[in-house]
Amino acid sequence: MKYRVIGSNPATRREVSVLSLGSMLFGTVTDEATSFAILDRFVEAGGTFIDTSNNYAFWVNGTQGGESEELLGRWIRSRGIGDEITIATKLGARPNAPATGFSRDVEGLSAKTIRESAERSRERLGIERIHLLYAHIQDEKTPLEETVTGFAEVVADGVAGLLGASNHWAWRVEAARNLAKAAGLPGYEVLQHHHSYLRQRTDIPSLRSPDGNQGLVSADLLSYVRANPSLAQVAYSPLLSGAYVRDDKPLGPGFEHAGTPTRLQAVREVAEETGTSVNQVVLSWLIGGDIPILPLVGASSVEQLDDSLAAVDLDLTSEQRAKLDSVN
Template identity: 65%
Template sequence: MRYRTIGTDPSTRREVSSLSLGAMLFGTDTDEKTSFAVLDRFVEAGGTFIDTSNNYAFWYDDGLGGQSEELLGRWLRSRDAYDRVVIATKLGARPRTPGTSFLDNPEGLSAKTIRAAVEGSLERLGVERLDLLYAHIEDRVTPAEETVGAFGELVAEGTVGLLGVSNHTTWRIERARAIAAATGVAGYEVLQYSHSYLRPRTDIPRGMFPDGGVHPGTELLSYLRAEPGLSLVAYSPLLKGAYTRADKPLSDDYDHPGTPARLAALREVAAETGATLNQVVLAWQTGHEIPIIPLAGASSVAQLDEILGSVELELTAEQRAKLDAAH
């Protein structure tokens, strides 16, 4: 396994594995025995970075979520793995009541909600401190000053280590970070966004986020280049299996002339390296000029082993140039 450092403050920054394991479906679609086996294999291979959220998986039973955190808590206790992994969780997108969703009834990012959500995550995970906490989705009602102040208090008191942000427009990220700097509190240092080798269209709404703005387009990538202290955690790097599975077709997000050219380049590099398409995608991300940590899920040990196979895959400069040049 290879490792990266996230965060800049010596008191809170962490060294994490160059791959992050997504636990979204652990405890629901992926049963406990299988989830434990995947987690054990990940740690055995040197993996240390695990991702969850307080709302995973609310859609499973029209509830509020929490199953993923609860499963991770049971695994942490049974393996006494508290000091061996870095757990990232999120808040802000949990439904307020059962049978609703974050689209129409999200918990939001008020100071009161943040405090209550953190207490719930600490209990479900069975930990005294959250290693990395993300603001999951935008709250367009609560003043940014209130949200930033609440997160900053949690870091100052030691309840939370690092702060992150997901699915926010770039200008909201910068405003929040500017407020944090001006008020002397901790700000967002890790950004989590949907990102893969194929480029999505930006002229149509995307998936569950009908107003778009949740993938790192040109503006956000430029922002990351200008702010070297930030890290990008890329969720859905393998597009839910669409690179390799005929039963998982690409969504309309990728229906544009550039997709066939990039798929052709990807297949050429895979043939040259003897790696799978998925492994080339992950290697392309981890070797990017921007510090990217792919966040991939696995519903079996076999799937995880393919993902882990990308760690030692080093693309040549020529291969990277071929992939980057395809349009």
């Protein structure tokens, strides 16, 4: 395994594995025994970065979420896991009532919600401090100053350590960071967005925004991270839910543009050259790029996880990277 330090404050920064394990469906779609086996294998391989959220996975059984955090809590207790494993969770997108699909009626990012939801997540996880706490989605109804102050308060009280933002426009991240800096408060240091080798259109309106999908890594966001090297970028769904390697997993309308076929051809050629899977090439490309990305992968079996873990040891040559990067 390879590792990277995230965060700049010695009191809260963490050394994490370059591959993060997502536990979104643990405790619902993925049963407890299988979930525990995947988690055990991840730690055995040197993995130290596990991701969840307080709303995972409400849509499966029509709840408000919490199943993933609760399962992680049982695993942590049963295995005697301590501070050596970094646990990241999110708040802000938990539905206010049981739901089976997308809802605009979510908890948001008020100071009161941040306090109460962070405490509940900590209780479900059974840990002393949430190592990394994300604002899951943007909340444009709550003043940004209140959100910044609310997150700073849970850090000051020891409920959370590092702070992050997921599914946020770059300008909004910058605005929040500037407010925190001006007030001498901790700000966002980790970003989490959807990112992969294939490029998805960012101009298609999303369920949450008429301006496009703020959850996607865009050229603007990458430029922002490049200009702020202290920021860490986590990429969720880097393997596109299996679409790279499974014919029964369509890419979707966001990938319907001229660049998709040529980039697919390039990544398949590199996979053939290296004798590895396309998925492994994608993960290696993210990990070793000029902007180092921390891929966040899901797994429904130990075998799937092992395929992703093998990508950590795949070092693409400069020629292979040039081939991948030269395609529009």
